[in-house]
Amino acid sequence: MGVLLNAANRRAQQLGTGWQAVFVETPEYHLRSQAHQQKILSFMTRAEEMGAQVRRVEAPTVERGLIEYLQPYDEAELFVGRHRHANTITRIHKPIYHQLEQALKSRVTVHPVNLTGPIQNESKLDVFRMRRLRISHVIWSLFSVFLAYLLTELIRSFMSVGEFNAASYNAGAVFMLPPMIMALRYGLIPGLIAALGGFLTLNYFYIYPIYEIELSATHDMVNGALFFGVALVMAFYGSYNFAYAESIRQRERQIQALLSISEVVAQSNSRSEALEKIHHAISDLLEMDVAILLPQTLNPQKLDIAYAETEDPxxxxxxxxxEYCWNYLRTSGCATPRYSNLNWRFEPMITGQDRLGILAIHIPPRCNIDVSFGQFVAALADQAGNILERLELSKEIESKRISEEREKLRSMLLSSVSHDLKTPLASIIGSLSVYHGMYDALPDAQKRELTETALDEAQRLDSFITNILDMTRIESGHVQFKSEWVNPTHIVHRVVKRLSQRLRHHTVVTTPNLEVEIMTDPIMLEQVIQNLIDNAAKYCPAGCTIRVEGEKGKDFYRLYVRDDGPGIPEEKFDSIFDKYARLRQQDTKVAGTGLGLSIVKAVMEEQGGVVSVRNQPSGGAEFALHFPDYRMDQAA
Incomplete structure (x- = not known):
């Protein structure tokens, strides 16, 4: 076979063109021994290493497969192997190259190449090793013969002895069914067992002398021999079709397996998770040990075992x-021209011009390794490589998107903070400048108005800075939350008193239950309540009422902050606690960074609580702080 590959390769080099190595997979191929199939796989791998494009064609015969494959070509040269020492069957039939010359005529030039010997010296019994025989197959074969016997007895019950003996061929026809059915269902050996069982049963019960395994008359011997011969032919024919159907089913399973691997791994969120799923999927599919090797980050020439059953198998x-597989990007190991005596087979994972790693598969003893298996393993390696590459690309795209979004938000936040800090500072400086420069000329009412304006803007500035610092500390994990029993009424009153200047145009009603204590961090709860009341004051017009009320449940306590303002638009409910929502919307109508509600949500969740929001049926927004535990105030 190497002579054939070398001849085709030399001719392609002379013509300066590419060449293909075509393997025609016929049903007879599946009846060959494992050694023969591995040899074919090794030759096809070698052809690929020599630069050939490997093609596999399914056809009933080699001639038909090649003729159909070459139909689209107007001009080609075909190299076909020819054995010098033909056997008897080969002498009877025309050689393949003669049939191809007649069928393809002048379109294709056929070059017969003398082969130095057979591809594989096979035992005559290799055909019986097509499929591992199981005890269940033997039982079914014998049971099918028993069913044929029952059917024959049923037929005889409806006929007289003379009629049955005159039409005894009916019994032979019935006993020919088990060999055919068993060969189609389980392969050659079960078919032969059924043929032998049928022959013995027919001879024992229906051929004289009955109840003896003996053929006394010449015509009985002839009939028995014909039956057994026909049964054998049917068994072989059935196994032939069984092998062909099995190859088709195997191809369908392989295609479904490739699709299922993609579907399973598509749900992976990280490279390590994808590697684990790829490993388990391929291991379960092949029922073999699998390892995945990937290049080191700092030294891509060296490979590490990314996933395997054992540490270093x-x-x-x-x-x-x-090392050979990685350096030359060629398959190595079991059933390949390189390191063929190993139990492992190494397939490079390649996508385009990039090499991503190696898929290693441990081939157990007496495993059927053929061209179809080799191509399937190569397809698995390509699939794994594509999945890993897709994950890397998705990761890079997502990282770039996040980086761009972060930079955009950082710029918007900086712009917003600069604006929100500069505005109250300008008001403070302006009010105090007028107050200082015109102190003697200003009436007391105007002096009070200037100081109130400066104080109000200073409080707003303090709120901005506090929110920014709190959010930074919470996100960095530097906040250590305390847990102690706190009366929310005291905190609400402190917040309202502190914000009295900013709330002077609103009516604030507080009824948070004086006798209740909740487990929380008092400082952070004060910031939460301040943010909610401040938020209500920002979005409610002057003159509206802000209510802070409490509710006791069986095992919870809720603190509500309600207003009778315009409420919250429906489209903003999903993003109301998003710290960047206002930045993305570029909302400049209301002063602030938009971090207040984000801090409320973060603080409540860190302490095991929940914050919710809704629009009241009567109008206005309602924020609810849910605390999972409370007790009655011990000091009340």
Whole structure:
């Protein structure tokens, strides 16, 4: 076979063109021994290493497969192997190259190449090793013969002895069914067992002398021999179709497996999770040990075991094969021209011009390794490589998007903070400048108005800075929350008193239950309540009422902050606690960074509480702080 590959390769080099190695997979191929199939796989791998495009064609015969494959070509040269020492069957039939010359005529030039010997010296019994025989197959074969016997007895019950003996061929026809059915269902060996069982049963019960395994008359011998011969032919024919159907089913399973691997891994969120799912999917599919090797981050020439059943399952020879596979991007190991005596097979994972790693598969003894398996493993390696590449690209795209979004938000936040800090500072400076420069000329009422304006803007500035610092500390994890029993009424009153200047145009009603204590951090709760009341004051017009009320449940306490303002638009409910929502909307109608409600949500969740928001049926917004535990005030 190497002579054939070399001849085709030399001719392609002379013509300066590419060449293809075509493997025609026929039903007879599946009846060959494992050694023969591995040899074919090794030759196809070698052809690929020599630069050929490997193609696999399914057809009933080699001639038909090649003729159909070459139909689209107007001009081609075909190299076909020819054995010097033909056997008897080969002499009877025309050689393949003669049939191809007649069928393809002048379109394709056929070059017969003398082969030095057979591809594989096979035992005559290799055909029986098509599929592992199971005890259940033997039982079903014998049971099918028993069913044929029952059917024959049923037929005889409706006929007289003379009629049945005159039409005894009916019994032979019935006993021919088990070999065919068993061969189609389980392969050659069960079919042969059914043929032998049928022959013995027919001879024992229906051929004279009955109840003896003996053929006394010449015509009985002839009939028995014909039956057994026909049964054998039917068994072989059934196994032939079984092998062909099995190859088709195997191809369908492989295609479904490739699709299922993509579907399973598509749900992965990280590279490590994808590697784990790829490993388990391929291991379960092949029922073999699998390892995935990926290049080191700092030294891409070296490979590390990214995922395997054991820490390092490879021998020194295995590592040599791995190095060869990685350096030359060629398959190595079991059933390949390189390191073929190993139990591991190494497939490079390649996408385009990039090499991503190696898929290693441990081939157990007596496993059927053929061209179809080799191509399937290569497809698995390509699939794994594509999945890893897609994850890396998605990760890079997402990282770039997040980086751009972060930079955009940082710029908007800086602009917003600059504006929100500068505005109250300008008001403070302006009010105090007028107060200082015109102190003697100003009436007392105007002096009071200037100081109130400066104080109000200073409080607003303090709120901005506090929110920014709190959010930074919460996100960095530097906030250590305390847990102690606190009366919310005292905190509400302190907040209202502190914000009295800013709330002078609103009516504030507080009824938060004087006798209740809740477990929380008092300082952070004060900031939460201040942010909610301040938020209500910002968005409510002058003259509206802000209510702070409490509610006791069986095992919870809720603190409500309600207003009778315009309420919250429906489209903003989903993003109301998003710290960047106002920045994205570029809302400049109301002063502030938009961090207040984000801090409320973060603080409540850190302490095991919940914050919710809704519009009241009567109008206005309602924020509810839910605390999972409370007790009656011990000092009340």
């Amino acid at each position: 490879f021998s020194d020879r295995d590592h040599e094969a791995i």
